[in-house]
Amino acid sequence: MKFLITGGLGFLGSNLSQKVLREKEEIIVLDNFSKINCKNNLKWLKKNGNFKLINQDVRNQKKIDNIIKNIIPDVIFHTAGQTAVTKSIENPRKDFEINVGGTINLLEAIRKYSPQTILVYSSTNKVYGDLKYLSLSEGDMRYHLNNSQDGLDETLKLDLQTPYGCSKGAADQYVLDYASIYGLRTTVFRHSAIYGPRQYPSFDQGWVSWFCLKGLEIKYKIEKDKIKVLGNGKQVRDVLYVEDAVNLYFNAISKIENIKGIPLNIGGGFENSLSILELISFLEKELNIDINYEIDQEREADQKYFVSENKKVKDILDWKPKISFHHGLKKLIIWLESNLKSDI
Numbered sequence: 001m002k003f004l005i006t007g008g009l010g011f012l013g014s015n016l017s018q019k020v021l022r023e024k025e026e027i028i029v030l031d032n033f034s035k036i037n038c039k040n041n042l043k044w045l046k047k048n049g050n051f052k053l054i055n056q057d058v059r060n061q062k063k064i065d066n067i068i069k070n071i072i073p074d075v076i077f078h079t080a081g082q083t084a085v086t087k088s089i090e091n092p093r094k095d096f097e098i099n100v101g102g103t104i105n106l107l108e109a110i111r112k113y114s115p116q117t118i119l120v121y122s123s124t125n126k127v128y129g130d131l132k133y134l135s136l137s138e139g140d141m142r143y144h145l146n147n148s149q150d151g152l153d154e155t156l157k158l159d160l161q162t163p164y165g166c167s168k169g170a171a172d173q174y175v176l177d178y179a180s181i182y183g184l185r186t187t188v189f190r191h192s193a194i195y196g197p198r199q200y201p202s203f204d205q206g207w208v209s210w211f212c213l214k215g216l217e218i219k220y221k222i223e224k225d226k227i228k229v230l231g232n233g234k235q236v237r238d239v240l241y242v243e244d245a246v247n248l249y250f251n252a253i254s255k256i257e258n259i260k261g262i263p264l265n266i267g268g269g270f271e272n273s274l275s276i277l278e279l280i281s282f283l284e285k286e287l288n289i290d291i292n293y294e295i296d297q298e299r300e301a302d303q304k305y306f307v308s309e310n311k312k313v314k315d316i317l318d319w320k321p322k323i324s325f326h327h328g329l330k331k332l333i334i335w336l337e338s339n340l341k342s343d344i
């Protein structure tokens with residue numbers, strides 16, 4: 001099989017690329033190197049095998065057309081994107097051009113030149129907006145959902161908020177519509193937070209890895225200031241270890257006929273749900289540190305609670321997360337710590 005991974009030097013993309021290399025399948029990695037540390041992921045990927053690298057921007061329609069025409073990939077994992085809400089607010093046009101324009105460029109190219117190609121799009125739970133209407137109660141460490149279920153399913157109504165929510169949501173809808181209107185083999189995963197090695201976090205994106213990194217910096221006395229927590233820290237997400245996410249993308253290939261045009265909510269599930277305060281408490285014990293933090297204003301359209309029910313993905317793809325957050329966080333910490341030590 002021939003795989004094209006857009007954003008293949010990013011966090012999710014590099015982990016997907018590594019799996020393709022391990023499976024000894026043909027792979028083309030496309031990335032425009034806009035994320036810092038792409039070069040580190042490239043260096044690491046090269047250790048895993050040979051692949052073709054295309055330094056290209058998904059916004060370049062002509063180039064994307066040519067690439068698809070020449071490669072005719074069996075599978076595209078489309079992970080390239082502008083990924084931070086904050087940056088989308090600073091520059092909504094750029095966010096639109098990358099997330100919507102880049103996605104439509106790929107869809108149009110496969111419609112014209114490679115209609116058998118499977119395309120899986122990495123969407124987000126942010127397409128459901130701030131979910132302010134959920135009935136929640138506030139505990140000491142986290143919000144709780146006031147109903148018999150702990151997870152949320154795909155019947156939630158779309159509510160596109162913030163430029164990032166709008167651009168991801170629009171792309172998500174195009175991907176689904178191309179399955180219905182043109183019969184293409186395209187599908188959408190709406191992700192809650194994914195975490196794990198190869199994620200170089202920033203304050204703007206990748207909160208699980210960011211707090212783990214800050215914890216380590218406190219341990220090694222690199223960080224001496226208070227850590228900023230946006231909102232009251234009781235926001236809950238179901239966190240998913242990247243290896244589980246990677247396995248899911250591969251499950252999707254053989255069952256594409258069952259999921260084309262169908263969006264799936266994807267997360268670690270209730271057992272892997274975590275608030276920021278709970279993560280801080282975990283890190284304090286795990287790293288034997290005290291974390292001083294200060295509360296700041298919550299992010300635009302931040303959800304107080306999102307946990308994926310994961311029922312539909314279990315029913316259709318027979319997939320559920322296998323790696324507990326305890327185990328996954330320990331693996332992430334080992335990876336972050338080795339990076340940090342090599343920098344000290």
Ligand SMILES: NC(=O)c1ccc[n+]([C@@H]2O[C@H](COP(=O)([O-])OP(=O)(O)OC[C@H]3O[C@@H](n4cnc5c(N)ncnc54)[C@H](O)[C@@H]3O)[C@@H](O)[C@H]2O)c1
Binds near residue numbers: 058059124125191
């Ligand atoms: N990581 C998460 O928790 C999470 C959650 C929900 C959705 N997602 C989605 O999953 C996808 C992957 O996320 P990630 O965490 O791996 O992000 P990432 O920022 O680590 O990776 C994105 C990659 O895309 C590349 N890229 C950006 N703009 C590009 C462009 N115009 N042309 C070509 N390449 C470009 C970047 O250089 C980077 O390597 C994104 O689309 C994101 O919106 C991620």
